[in-house]
Amino acid sequence: MSGTLLYAQSGGVTAVINATAAAVIAEARARKIKVLAGRNGILGVLREELIDTTKESAAAIRALAHTPGGAFGSCRVKLKSLEADRARYERLLAVFKAHDVRWFLYNGGNDSADTALKVSKLAAEFDYPLTCIGVPKTVDNDLAVTDCCPGFGSAAKYTAVSVRECALDVAAMAETSTKVFVYEAMGRHAGWLAAAGGLAGKTADDAPHLILFPERPYDEADFLKQVKRVVDRVGYCVVVASEGIRTADGNFVADAGGNKDSFGHTQLGGVASFLAGRVKDSLGLKVHWTLPDYLQRSARHLASKTDLEQAMAVGKAAVQYALKGMNATMPVIKRISDSPYRWKIEPAPLEKVANHEKKMPAGFIRKDGYGITAAARKYLEPLIRGEAPPPYGRDGIPNYVELKNPIVRRKLADWKE
Known part of the structure; x- marks a missing residue:
């Protein structure tokens, strides 16, 4: 051939x-x-x-x-x-x-x-x-037809594990320090990664206590009320927020100056810091937040x-x-x-x-809009199962490969836009 x-x-x-x-x-x-x-x-x-x-x-x-x-x-x-x-x-x-x-x-x-x-x-x-x-x-898991997207399972595992570990940290310090922790997950229009954060806990009092999905409009007054309720009940509150959450009028909560990327998408990032500020100003609680960004998709x-x-x-x-x-x-x-x-x-x-986008099914989002259902857990859990660690060197760093990447001889004239 x-x-x-x-x-x-x-x-x-x-x-x-x-x-x-x-x-x-x-x-x-x-x-x-x-x-x-x-x-x-x-x-x-x-x-x-x-x-x-x-x-x-x-x-x-x-x-x-x-x-x-x-x-x-x-x-x-x-x-x-x-x-x-x-x-x-x-x-x-x-x-x-x-x-x-x-x-x-x-x-x-x-x-x-x-x-x-x-x-x-x-x-x-x-x-x-x-x-x-x-x-x-x-990593967004938003491709149509396929049950899931390669790349999502690993990002979902990173999200679930990170939320679980951070929650243990917050729980240890909540008495005298941080009361609210906000974790920002990737997801412009689909809340799959935010939903994956829900795998970190199994009961109502387990973190994450609140998840904000782009499929549901962000209601600030109700969100703050929910945060206070959780803190009063549990002693602290862990929030997972998708970067793509929008207000009822359709505007992104985190719109970084209205900039666009090469695909014409609004440049997002910063929803966690925004939410943390609103919680601190409105409820007077000590808040920490994180923006894992590339860590979600690079954590091999x-x-x-x-x-x-x-x-x-x-x-x-x-x-x-x-x-x-x-x-x-x-x-x-x-x-x-x-x-x-x-x-x-x-x-x-x-x-x-x-150009078809697969969003979270309505049946995967809890009726109150702040968590995942048993159906979502049934779908998500198998995708994060199993470990496949890279080989590590004596220096404690993974042995990743860097290719030579030689360029073949060109046969055409230079390309000019």
């Missing part, structure tokens, strides 16, 4: 996205297929900065599976419609042709699935033999074994689907049973994934 496979990473990385990359490369090597990787995602493809993965040893590729970050670099570059961004799409096609790329695997979220779908349509228009596969990844040392296995499974399946010519497809996770937890990989059309 002749031709080259091109793999690229997109958007925010996860603790296990490199595990997907490792599985892609290993499966392709087993089938004697050369793999190139875009340096910094689709941006590297446009610039014809393509990494030759054949220069990496088998041991280095295996080590990718326990290394966080994005080994080849990622980017936030959103391509518009084929009509509005035609020059970029035609440049991509020119790069594919120059390097005999017959299979394109784009590892990302909603926008990446959309890009892979559009590239497949352009290739068909020019009658170029290209199979495009979207490979799922996101606390990865979920389930998540790692699923990340590698979608990478392997992506190569298999590509070589079978299953164009405009994504390997997704299908849950077979909850107990025992069983799952499998199956194909889904990119059209059903691209």
